[in-house]
Amino acid sequence: MSRRGDEEGNRRVSPRALTIAGSDSGAGAGIQADLKTFAALEVYGLSAITAITAQNTRSVYAAYELPVELIEAQIDAVLEDIGADAAKTGMLASPQIIEAVAGRVRKWNLRLVVDPVMRAKSGDALLQSDAVQALRSQLLPLAEVITPNLPEAEILVGGPIDTLEDMREAARRIHALGVQHVVVKGGHSSGEPIDVYFDGQQFVELRSQRIKTAHTHGTGCTFSAAITALLARGLPVEKAVAGAKRYITEAIRQAPGIGHGHGPVEHFWQWRQLATSTDAGSEGLIGAS
Ligand SMILES: Nc1ncnc2c1ncn2[C@@H]1O[C@H](COP(=O)(O)OP(=O)(O)OP(=O)(O)O)[C@@H](O)[C@H]1O
Numbered sequence: 001m002s003r004r005g006d007e008e009g010n011r012r013v014s015p016r017a018l019t020i021a022g023s024d025s026g027a028g029a030g031i032q033a034d035l036k037t038f039a040a041l042e043v044y045g046l047s048a049i050t051a052i053t054a055q056n057t058r059s060v061y062a063a064y065e066l067p068v069e070l071i072e073a074q075i076d077a078v079l080e081d082i083g084a085d086a087a088k089t090g091m092l093a094s095p096q097i098i099e100a101v102a103g104r105v106r107k108w109n110l111r112l113v114v115d116p117v118m119r120a121k122s123g124d125a126l127l128q129s130d131a132v133q134a135l136r137s138q139l140l141p142l143a144e145v146i147t148p149n150l151p152e153a154e155i156l157v158g159g160p161i162d163t164l165e166d167m168r169e170a171a172r173r174i175h176a177l178g179v180q181h182v183v184v185k186g187g188h189s190s191g192e193p194i195d196v197y198f199d200g201q202q203f204v205e206l207r208s209q210r211i212k213t214a215h216t217h218g219t220g221c222t223f224s225a226a227i228t229a230l231l232a233r234g235l236p237v238e239k240a241v242a243g244a245k246r247y248i249t250e251a252i253r254q255a256p257g258i259g260h261g262h263g264p265v266e267h268f269w270q271w272r273q274l275a276t277s278t279d280a281g282s283e284g285l286i287g288a289s
């Protein structure tokens with residue numbers, strides 16, 4: 001357990017989450033989206049930056065990977081002092097960074113959500129093609145949750161995914177790589193954005209209406225960060241995933257319309273009301289608090 005935690009005396013001890021990801025200067029995706037999501041969900045956010053991108057809503061203009069030792073040092077610095085109840089990965093760029101991050105996940109026994117980021121919405125590559133094998137063999141067996149979109153799931157399983165049954169089969173095969181809980185996201189499908197959740201035994205379909213918008217930059221980062229934040233808050237995985245789906249749906253609906261390309265989503269809408277409301281007899285997202 002990496003959370004040091006409870007030596008703060010009388011001070012309020014808030015849940016903490018760590019993101020290990022790339023910086024997006026346009027702040028719609030990457031580290032910036034993750035930290036906004038953590039803050040909106042009232043979780044203290046920590047970061048370890050893997051790469052710096054020069055990016056806006058239109059394109060990625062440049063990317064610079066940070067040295068592996070500096071990435072390891074960021075993770076060690078925040079965990080030996082502050083601790084994290086859950087962590088997530090985003091852009092990992094290279095096999096060397098994946099290997100280093102896997103080492104730190106083992107060292108600190110982190111609860112890990114992996115968003116296997118491969119390309120930006122603009123089409124620019126964010127992961128070297130020879131890094132997929134490292135992702136498969138080194139990081140996936142350490143992941144509690146993985147959240148591939150359809151193109152990422154196709155690369156992980158090595159075949160096309162066209163139907164809901166294909167999504168279920170892909171989830172089964174990714175689960176067999178050692179991930180405990182798989183969410184194959186349907187944002188890139190042509191119909192309703194149905195996400196398929198699989199825990200090794202049962203499938204759950206997470207459904208929502210498709211919102212007609214160009215502003216979906218950082219939806220995957222925000223969704224996986226919301227899962228991480230809700231896990232850090234102590235929710236069971238299935239509830240954290242369902243809560244994150246509600247959070248991202250509303251975040252897309254309320255997108256501020258910034259920039260000339262794919263703009264960011266809105267993180268700071270009033271989630272608490274949704275979170276604590278009783279919905280069809282359920283206890284709400286986090287229960288009243
Ligand atoms: N237009 C939309 N309307 C409603 N929900 C959507 C829409 N687009 C995506 N989603 C939801 O947003 C979440 C992220 O899905 P998506 O497949 O877009 O991830 P992604 O491609 O990894 O995102 P990104 O690469 O932009 O960070 C999923 O829960 C998906 O169902």
Ligand SMILES: Cc1ncc(COP(=O)(O)O)c(N)n1
Nearest residue numbers: 022023029030120121217218
């Ligand atoms: C640093 C960084 N991490 C992740 C993404 C993926 O997000 P999207 O697919 O919405 O561009 C990105 N564009 N930049």
